[in-house]
Amino acid sequence: MATIAAARTSCQIATWRPLVRVEDAAASSSSSRCGCCCGGETLVVPQLSSLSSTYGETKTALTYRNAAAGSASSSSWGRMAYSRWDRPGRGKRDRSYGDKGKRERSDGEKNARCGLKNFRHSSFSSSSSSSSFSSFCSFSSSSCCGPRETTRGQGLNDDKLKCGRRSWIFQCNAVPGGEDDGNPELESGTAPSSRKEEDRRSAAMAAATSPAMAAAAAASARAAKPRDEYRKIEYVYNPKEKIDSFAQTMSTFENLPRSLTLFSPCKVNVFLRVTRKREDGFHDLASLFHVIDLGDVIKFSLSPSTRRDSLTSTVSGIPLDERNLIIKALQLYRKKTGARQYFWIHLDKKVPTGAGLGGGSGNAATALWAANQMCGGLASEKDLLEWGAEIGSDVPVFFSHGAAYVTGRGEFVEDIPSPFSQDTPLVLLKPPEECATAAVYKRFNMAMASAAADPEKLLDKIRLEGLSQDTCVNDLEPPAFQILPSLRALKQRVAMAGRGRYSAVFMSGSGSTIVAVGDPDPPSFIYDEEEYADLFVAEARFLVRRANQWYAPAGTGPGWASGDAAAAAAYEQRPEDDGCRGAQGWGEGDLMDLRLPFSYEA
Ligand SMILES: C[C@](O)(CO)[C@H](O)COP(=O)(O)OP(=O)(O)OC[C@H]1O[C@@H](n2ccc(N)nc2=O)[C@H](O)[C@@H]1O
Ligand SMILES: Nc1ncnc2c1ncn2[C@@H]1O[C@H](COP(=O)(O)OP(=O)(O)OP(=O)(O)O)[C@@H](O)[C@H]1O
Structure with a gap:
């Protein structure tokens, strides 16, 4: 059974939407014939649909932060995903991750075979070397031929991506549901053009601890770059694996302290x-x-x-x-x-x-x-x-x-x-x-x-x-x-x-x-x-600690003594509290920047 994951959905810093539970993938997934030229089979992953239907949209955004950027699952993701940034009118900057990505890069003509020639986008990427997000995704459960856009298709091809295989196209739109006032880090049209640029925007994210600051950061990011210049698209060749790993990630990390x-x-x-x-x-x-x-x-x-x-x-x-x-x-x-x-x-x-x-x-x-x-x-x-x-x-x-x-x-x-x-x-x-x-x-x-x-x-x-x-x-x-x-x-x-x-x-x-x-x-x-x-x-x-807990000074009550989270919470409530959230502080209004357990290096 696929892991059940709780994911937060949101598109704005200031107005986070509630949690959405992504239900069992395997139990309810179905497959259908692809309607494109190749007639291949396409796996439809219902939880993506259900995610979508939650909001009555065909696109639903998920962004997530993983405290352990860089855990073991990074390599499998690296093998699964190929991504790059294209900058319309200014040449292309490719990034591929893992062997598969390298193979795919020069394999453009295979697009025709699976009908992806009609899939249009001027640029696409997963997070590449982004410092503070890994994916900001719109799911489209339409078919392996992907969202209704067309593409030049370069980089899309791999044997696994042929429509005859169970493959999935996972489209990442920087602005979920087409909304305009999103997270500056995630907006379309703000592809990281350099590490410096990324750092600047990371700093903006870090600074955006209040809705007002977030809005200011978003405005500044929009002003800095024209919108809709970029799109981010990520291709996932094995949807079940992807969903499971996503679910696992969310299950594992939703309770981790920030x-x-x-x-x-x-x-x-x-x-x-x-x-x-x-x-x-x-x-x-x-x-x-x-x-x-x-x-x-x-x-x-x-x-x-x-x-x-x-x-x-x-x-x-x-x-x-x-x-x-x-x-x-x-x-x-x-x-x-x-x-x-x-x-x-x-x-x-x-x-x-x-x-x-x-x-x-x-x-x-x-x-x-x-x-x-x-x-x-x-x-x-x-x-x-x-x-x-x-x-x-x-x-x-x-x-x-x-x-x-x-x-x-x-x-x-x-x-x-x-x-x-x-x-x-x-x-x-x-x-x-x-x-x-x-x-x-x-x-x-x-x-x-x-x-x-x-x-x-x-x-x-x-x-x-x-x-x-x-x-x-x-x-x-x-x-x-x-x-x-x-x-x-x-x-x-x-x-x-x-x-x-x-x-x-x-x-x-x-x-x-x-x-x-x-x-x-x-x-x-x-x-x-x-x-x-x-x-x-x-x-x-003299001080001892309990199994699986860190040291807590005697006499500080159940706060320190009952574990890290409670200890942190108790400490956070001191009068001189600096306003930062305590452990497990995933409260409403939090900056929802859930990072995957890996980050791509340019
Ligand atoms: C004196 C003690 O505090 C007793 O617990 C420790 O032995 C010292 O441990 P520490 O401060 O962590 O020391 P380290 O940073 O490892 O070593 C500092 C220096 O102390 C010397 N040193 C340290 C530990 C040791 N068992 N033998 C040594 O000779 C070495 O010259 C070393 O370069
Ligand atoms: N986090 C830290 N806290 C205190 N000192 C640190 C720290 N990191 C590095 N140091 C350096 O290490 C030196 C030794 O500090 P420490 O408090 O460990 O001394 P100590 O009590 O003599 O330790 P030990 O008993 O291990 O010898 C300090 O002079 C300081 O310059």
């Missing part, structure tokens, strides 16, 4: 043993990691860009370009999955950098998770964990469920039940000075390692007896304290002053954060002494 706001936690290393220096310069570790509920908030939104992600942040001092671990993660996700979706990202930074808390690594892991959510789950969590190791040693651990015994460089993550109560209070103290991870490792030598502390025994002891000072061993403390002697003093003073209050005081990762466990408040000298006036002080708790 924006997602996620909590991006950090971690502490409850103990950290360095077991060996490796040939590649890295060090093997054996460490009990635990995710904690100090974290950043990152908002991811689908971007119409086909070239880059855009990152903004509440703090200065971290790179916002390709050096940022969020951008690295999104690039890696696209590379691994073939997805072509780009993002707008806003990072609300709370975790200090250079703190040994893996804040940047947590951001990277969160970005991988978000991309996967917004692109239709193309990767498993195991994939994400493995890919995370390519970004940084601390990234994989965030794909545990919160507590993990980690070995190797950080890539072997043994997910373990948290040995701690989630109510255990922690206080984090970080001086303004950062500890550069590479510098700390560089200064480390094996003579500094606490050889007596077998990591597995440490883990067992913690599991049996809970945290104690003697189990919180960190082999990176000596080199970090060499680099930052005041850190040693801080740790000692906290341990002394907190005797009886804290069950353990230790440095996390490569520093410079000192963690005290057992009380949410720092010792009073931290507040009393001028020396510590600039200290970062934060209360935290």
